[in-house]
Amino acid sequence: MDGQGGVYVLAREGIFAVGSEGQCCDTVRTDTFKGENVSESLVGDSQGNVYYLVQGIYEGGCKWIKVERDGRGGVSLQEAGEVLSGEWMDGGTVYDGNLYLSYPSAGRLSRYQAISAGDISEGETVLKWLESNMSGGCVREIMVLDLENILVWYEETGEKGLFLLSKTSVEGMPEREQVRLAVFGSGTSLQASIAKFNRRSKEYYVILEDYGYYDDETSAAKVRMDTALASSNPPDLIDLYGRDLRKDMEKGLLDDLIPYLARDGEPDLEDFLENVLEGYTFDGKLAGIPLAFNISITAGRLSQTEHLESWTMEDVYELMERYPDMNLLGAADGTECNTRENLLGSFCSDYYLEAFVDWEEGTCSFDSDDFRKLLLWVEKYGKETQEISGLVYAGYMSEDDLLMENWLDFEKGAQWEVRFGEEIRLLGYPTVDGKGCAHLSSDAPFGIVAGAGNKEGAWEFLKFYLMQEVDYYPFSPRKSVMQERMEQATKQDYIVDEPRPLYWLIIGNESVPCYATRQELVDQIMDFIEKIDFSADSAQRNEIINIVTEEAEYYYRGNKSLDEVVDIIQRRVWLMLQERK
Numbered sequence: 380m381d382g383q384g385g386v387y388v389l390a391r392e393g394i395f396a397v398g399s400e401g402q403c404c405d406t407v408r409t410d411t412f413k414g415e416n417v418s419e420s421l422v423g424d425s426q427g428n429v430y431y432l433v434q435g436i437y438e439g440g441c442k443w444i445k446v447e448r449d450g451r452g453g454v455s456l457q458e459a460g461e462v463l464s465g466e467w468m469d470g471g472t473v474y475d476g477n478l479y480l481s482y483p484s485a486g487r488l489s490r491y492q493a494i495s496a497g498d499i500s501e502g503e504t505v506l507k508w509l510e511s512n513m514s515g516g517c518v519r520e521i522m523v524l525d526l527e528n529i530l531v532w533y534e535e536t537g538e539k540g541l542f543l544l545s546k547t548s549v550e551g552m553p554e555r556e557q558v559r560l561a562v563f564g565s566g567t568s569l570q571a572s573i574a575k576f577n578r579r580s581k582e583y584y585v586i587l588e589d590y591g592y593y594d595d596e597t598s599a600a601k602v603r604m605d606t607a608l609a610s611s612n613p614p615d616l617i618d619l620y621g622r623d624l625r626k627d628m629e630k631g632l633l634d635d636l637i638p639y640l641a642r643d644g645e646p647d648l649e650d651f652l653e654n655v656l657e658g659y660t661f662d663g664k665l666a667g668i669p670l671a672f673n674i675s676i677t678a679g680r681l682s683q684t685e686h687l688e689s690w691t692m693e694d695v696y697e698l699m700e701r702y703p704d705m706n707l708l709g710a711a712d713g714t715e716c717n718t719r720e721n722l723l724g725s726f727c728s729d730y731y732l733e734a735f736v737d738w739e740e741g742t743c744s745f746d747s748d749d750f751r752k753l754l755l756w757v758e759k760y761g762k763e764t765q766e767i768s769g770l771v772y773a774g775y776m777s778e779d780d781l782l783m784e785n786w787l788d789f790e791k792g793a794q795w796e797v798r799f800g801e802e803i804r805l806l807g808y809p810t811v812d813g814k815g816c817a818h819l820s821s822d823a824p825f826g827i828v829a830g831a832g833n834k835e836g837a838w839e840f841l842k843f844y845l846m847q848e849v850d851y852y853p854f855s856p857r858k859s860v861m862q863e864r865m866e867q868a869t870k871q872d873y874i875v876d877e878p879r880p881l882y883w884l885i886i887g888n889e890s891v892p893c894y895a896t897r898q899e900l901v902d903q904i905m906d907f908i909e910k911i912d913f914s915a916d917s918a919q920r921n922e923i924i925n926i927v928t929e930e931a932e933y934y935y936r937g938n939k940s941l942d943e944v945v946d947i948i949q950r951r952v953w954l955m956l957q958e959r960k
Contacts, residue, residue, distance in 0.1 A: 380423055380473075385448055387429060389421045394431060394446060396454045407454045409433075412444055421446070422471055424478040426493040431456060434467055441467070462494055463502070469516070474523035479505065483515035483567065488529075505529075509570055509587060511544050512578045516567030535571040536850050555584040558836040560825070561607060561614035563590055563600055563621070568849055576843050583836040588614060608632055613828045615837035619667050620823035623918075627826070628661040634827040635664035639838050646845060646857065655856040658913025659824065667824025668845060669913075671852035675818040676907060677708070677726070678795060679782045681802040689813025690806050692730050692753065699760055702781055707760055709780030716784045719761035719935055724928045725818070726784070726808060727753060731927070732920055733811045736952070741960040745927075745949040751941060754931055782806065786820075788853030789868035789904060792896040797884055805903045817907040822852065854908065865905065871895035919959055926951050 380386050386397040393408040413419060413433045423429040429446040443462035447455050463480070470481040478491045480502070486509055489502035506529075508515035513533060520532035529544045562569070565587055573585045590600045590607075601621070607613055619627075627633050640647050648656065651668060659666045683702065687694055699707060708716035708726065715721075731753060735744045744750070776783055776798045783795060787805075796803050807815030825844065827837045848860075855861055871894060872879040880892035927948055934944040 385427075385429070387421055387423070387446060387454075389419065389431070394421070394454060394456070396448060405448075405454045407446075407456055409444075409456070412442060412456065412458070420471075422478070422480075422494065423473065424491070424493050425473055425476045428494050430459065430462060430494060432468070463491070470518055470521045472521045472523055475526075479521055479523055481508075481515060481518050481521060483508075483518065486515040486570070488515075488521070506544070509574060512574045513542070513544075514567050514570035514574050517571055517574075535575070536568070536848050538575065553581070555580065555582055556833055556836050558583050558585045558616065558833050558840050559588055559614040560585055560616045560618075560840070561588045561590060561604060562618040563604070563823075565589055566851075568851055572844050572847050573840075575847075576840055580839070583833075583839055585840050608828065608830075612832065613830050615828060615831040615833045616825045616841065617828055618823055619826050624659065624666045624826075625661050628664050628666055631829050633666050634829050634831075634834065636667065636827065636841075637663075637665045639827075639842075640665075643838075643842065646842070650858060651856045652858060652861070652909065654909060654911060655913050667826045668856055669821040669824045670845060670847065670855075671849045672819060672821035672854050672856070672913075673786050673788070673852045674854065674904075674908060674911065675785065675820070676787045676805055676807050676904075677782045677784045678787075678799075678803045678805045680799050681804050683781060684804045684806065687804075687806070690809050690815035691811065691813045692727065692734075692809050694813070695809050696756060698781065699756075704779075706777075706780045708782050708784050709776050715762060717760070717762055717780075719757050719763065719932070720928055721784075722757045722761045723931055724924055727757070728808075728920075728924050728927075729816055730809045730811060732923060736923065736956070741956040743949065743952045743956060745952060746945050750948075751945060754934065754941065754945070757931070758935055787904065789864055789896055789901050790853075792868070792900040792904060793881075793893055794884065796897075796900070797891055797893050798886060802897075803900070805900070805907060807907055814910070815907075817911055819911050819913065820852075821913070822849075861905070861908075865901050868896045869898050869901055919955065922955060923952055926955075 384399065388395040388397055389409075393406055393410070395403050396405045396407075398404045409419070409431060412431070414435065418434045420432050421429065422432050431444040431446055433442040433444070435441070443459045444456045445459045447457065449455070466482045467484050468480050469483050472479050476492065478494055479488060480491070481488050487507050488505045490505050491502040508518065513531065514535060517533050517535040518531055519534050522530040524530055527546045531542045531544060533539060533542050560573070570587070573587060577584050590603050604617065608617070617633075624633075628635075637648065655668065656665060659668060684698070687698070695707070699705075706717045708721070731745075731750065735747065735750055737743070776795075783799070787795070792803075805815075807817050810816050825841055827834055827841065831837055845857075849855075853864070855864075872881070878894050880894060882893050883890045884893050885891075930944050930948045930951070933939040934941050939947075
């Protein structure tokens with residue numbers, strides 16, 4: 380509503396102006412202002428200003444389009460540029476002549492007297508969501524009842540409903556011990572966990588300290604964290620992202636979590652996957668446990684891969700010789716995977732980091748004939764890096780592509796087989812031993828600081844946090860959760876002994892039924908998960924990959940000879956390994 384009797388309704392096709400009797404007076408289309416992946420809403424204040432707001436989910440930014448009504452009831456739209464802050468907004472309401480808008484990324488609710496072109500101030504901050512025991516990213520609707528009370532519709536994983544926020548003085552708050560959690564940036568899921576813990580705990584209250592971790596400030600963020608750890612009043616819990624955990628444990632900066640788990644019994648060590656615990660255990664001491672993880676893997680049609688007895692680079696070479704007119708890797712999510720950069724930077728990296736690097740001795744052999752063979756093969760079959768051209772359903776496979784590379788979970792296994800058109804075989808990434816491997820993306824765990832002032836409170840939150848359900852990563856280090864998700868993915872409904880489609884996928888112009896994932900495929904996924912090395916990512920491994928991809932491109936572009944590039948890679952990696960020793 381525009382505060383002056385005007386009512387507007389946003390629909391898929393456009394905006395309808397509605398008269399006092401409920402009749403549609405005029406319609407204006409909105410398709411010229413939005414792309415395919417946007418969030419759109421109508422925002423109005425009591426001063427008569429109404430805007431159509433378009434926020435890009437993938438493109439970023441937002442557009443403010445003024446909705447104007449003439450004296451005859453007609454409606455027109457005119458782009459107004461940036462009216463308010465360009466941050467993402469989610470939810471808004473008008474009360475007593477003021478506009479209230481929620482900014483989830485900034486974690487605040489702001490109040491404006493009016494919205495008009497040129498007013499790009501942040502407004503007056505009414506509250507910070509986390510201080511009200513809520514995550515701003517989970518706030519869906521807001522209703523201001525009066526200046527002391529705000530009603531909120533709130534949705535987080537496992538919990539949703541109406542919450543009444545009442546303005547309360549500091550003196551009226553219950554006394555609880557603070558737990559300081561230091562992180563390199565915080566998302567909706569972590570904030571939701573903190574908010575839920577703070578709502579429930581009668582003894583402890585978690586305070587979030589964000590040290591920032593952005594592309595131009597990574598070093599400064601690490602320095603700030605190290606300085607805080609060395610101070611006389613360090614945080615109680617820290618984000619372990621990017622840290623050298625072996626050194627941290629050797630220096631005694633972090634507590635061993637094993638005694639905590641053994642003492643309380645829920646959760647205990649038996650609740651977690653063995654390789655997850657091994658990856659974060661140093662000299663018998665456990666630094667942390669990630670909350671969730673995801674895996675990237677490659678797969679091919681069974682008819683084209685069933686002859687393979689292993690998955691080494693020699694097997695990859697043979698497969699491409701058998702199908703010379705096909706691409707090795709398909710464009711699974713709109714990104715061209717079969718590029719030289721991806722082949723050397725991801726697909727082949729596990730192979731050459733093991734084949735040409737002796738980590739124990741601190742030596743390398745990138746000047747070997749086998750490494751030259753790899754570079755020549757990538758030159759023959761790899762493409763130049765290409766821009767993303769639109770978005771397609773994850774898992775789409777062309778008949779010209781041999782393998783798919785993408786993130787995979789138990790439920791998506793069935794989708795992959797539908798898009799391949801037959802049963803698939805999971806191959807992973809080639810390795811020296813031929814067993815193949817998956818690539819890992821995991822949440823950074825939290826560690827309890829050895830010098831913390833509130834270790835008990837830190838453990839209470841960490842224990843609560845590890846038991847949370849998450850929906851942004853499909854896998855959990857907890858065995859019971861993995862078992863539930865495997866059973867859910869293989870559960871098939873039937874109608875009179877006939878399997879009932881769980882959902883339909885659009886492939887080309889055809890709707891194709893999708894059923895439950897085969898048990899054999901779920902078992903394959905679990906086999907790869909149980910083989911993953913959960914050790915923290917090695918900076919040295921990543922640096923070698925960067926050296927190989929960077930220097931090889933000089934050869935591919937004709938700037939240097941193959942021998943020159945091989946010699947440079949060998950010398951650079953050798954020097955790095957010697958410095959490491």
